[in-house]
Amino acid sequence: MGNTVIGSSIVIDGEITGEESLTILGTVKGKISVAQNLAVEAGATVEADVEAQTVTVSGRLTGNVVARERLELKPESKMVGDAKSPRIVIADGAGFKGNVDMDV
Amino acid sequence: MADKETVIGLETRISGEVRGEEDLVVRGRIDGRVQITQTLTVEKGATVQAEVDVRHLVVSGTVVGAVVASESVKLTSTARVVGDLAAPRVMMEAGAAYRGRVDMGDIAAARAAVSSRAVQRSATGEKAAIRPAPPRMAMAAKAVIAGKVSVPVAPATPAVRQATSVAPATGAPGPASPPAFPRVAGAMGAMAPAWAKKKIRRR
Numbered sequence: 001m002g003n004t005v006i007g008s009s010i011v012i013d014g015e016i017t018g019e020e021s022l023t024i025l026g027t028v029k030g031k032i033s034v035a036q037n038l039a040v041e042a043g044a045t046v047e048a049d050v051e052a053q054t055v056t057v058s059g060r061l062t063g064n065v066v067a068r069e070r071l072e073l074k075p076e077s078k079m080v081g082d083a084k085s086p087r088i089v090i091a092d093g094a095g096f097k098g099n100v101d102m103d104v
Numbered sequence: 105m106a107d108k109e110t111v112i113g114l115e116t117r118i119s120g121e122v123r124g125e126e127d128l129v130v131r132g133r134i135d136g137r138v139q140i141t142q143t144l145t146v147e148k149g150a151t152v153q154a155e156v157d158v159r160h161l162v163v164s165g166t167v168v169g170a171v172v173a174s175e176s177v178k179l180t181s182t183a184r185v186v187g188d189l190a191a192p193r194v195m196m197e198a199g200a201a202y203r204g205r206v207d208m209g210d211i212a213a214a215r216a217a218v219s220s221r222a223v224q225r226s227a228t229g230e231k232a233a234i235r236p237a238p239p240r241m242a243m244a245a246k247a248v249i250a251g252k253v254s255v256p257v258a259p260a261t262p263a264v265r266q267a268t269s270v271a272p273a274t275g276a277p278g279p280a281s282p283p284a285f286p287r288v289a290g291a292m293g294a295m296a297p298a299w300a301k302k303k304i305r306r307r
Contacts, residue, residue, distance in 0.1 A: 007110035007126045014120010014136055020113045030120055 008043060022052075024059075042076065055085070057094075064098075114149070130165070148182045155218050161191070163200075172215045190214030 003021045006012060010026035021036040024044045031048050032038060038052040044059035055067040057077040065071055067085035075093035084101040109127060112118060116132040123139045130150045138144060138152065143160040146152050150165035161173045163183040171177060173191035181199030190207040207214055 003111070004113035004116040004132070005109065005111045007124065007128075009126045010110050010122065010124035010128070012118060012120060012122050014118060014122075016116065016118045018113060018116030018132065020115045022113075022116065026110075026124065034116070 006044075040077075112150075146183075157215060157218065170218050172211060172218055174211060188214075
């Protein structure tokens with residue numbers, strides 16, 4: 001498994017690019033671009049423009065999101081920013097503010 | 105929540121600053137700055153081109169940049185490291201490739217030197233942390249040469265040579281010079297990086 005995990009005490013200020021999946025438990029500010037899945041776990045804070053195959057948010061995400069396949073906002077998640085993805089799932093209890101673009 | 109280990113995967117690259125209070129394992133690449141209160145492990149095949157401030161550093165891959173470790177630095181047999189090392193304990197295995205200066209003495213001073221350089225750089229532009237490619241390269245070059253000449257001062261890169269060759273010209277005209285001259289000189293000075301300017305003033 002060649003995946004990347006950003007632990008809960010880690011703060012990254014800058015840009016993350018990758019060809020694999022990224023799991024964030026800590027804080028990332030800047031820009032994220034991954035070829036596979038991005039998971040923003042509960043307790044994590046992301047202030048970044050995000051591009052990924054699938055994006056799953058359980059924590060807080062501020063920024064514009066482009067998910068090439070699917071964006072999912074789990075219960076208790078908070079997202080502020082524009083979402084662009086062909087499939088968007090917003091669970092009951094999720095907080096979201098921004099535009100939705102499903103390319104229809 | 106049970107802490108997962110922080111891992112920068114093989115195919116992942118971070119440019120900017122990474123801070124934290126846990127272990128960090130790098131299999132991919134980090135460019136910029138790493139400040140971790142625990143152990144930084146740079147695995148074989150991984151590259152860290154950054155100012156590094158950690159408790160323990162274990163290198164099996166490549167590290168370019170100034171390193172301050174409050175406890176130990178270990179270079180394994182596959183390590184390739186360029187840059188000054190400051191740590192109370194430094195271990196190098198046979199096969200490790202290293203160029204730079206090792207300081208097992210005053211860690212606090214080394215840390216202050218590294219962080220003041222970082223402050224200087226961040227003062228030159230807030231965006232530096234976001235896309236630091238050119239400053240980073242400059243930092244790496246500085247570390248290499250500083251190690252060789254064993255003086256913790258920036259070396260004469262082309263920018264410095266240009267700046268220093270300008271310096272006598274700016275000084276020579278004196279107060280009697282036409283007013284346009286100092287203004288041009290000021291512009292040249294403003295173009296030079298902060299550490300280059302310091303060098304001009306000293307001469």
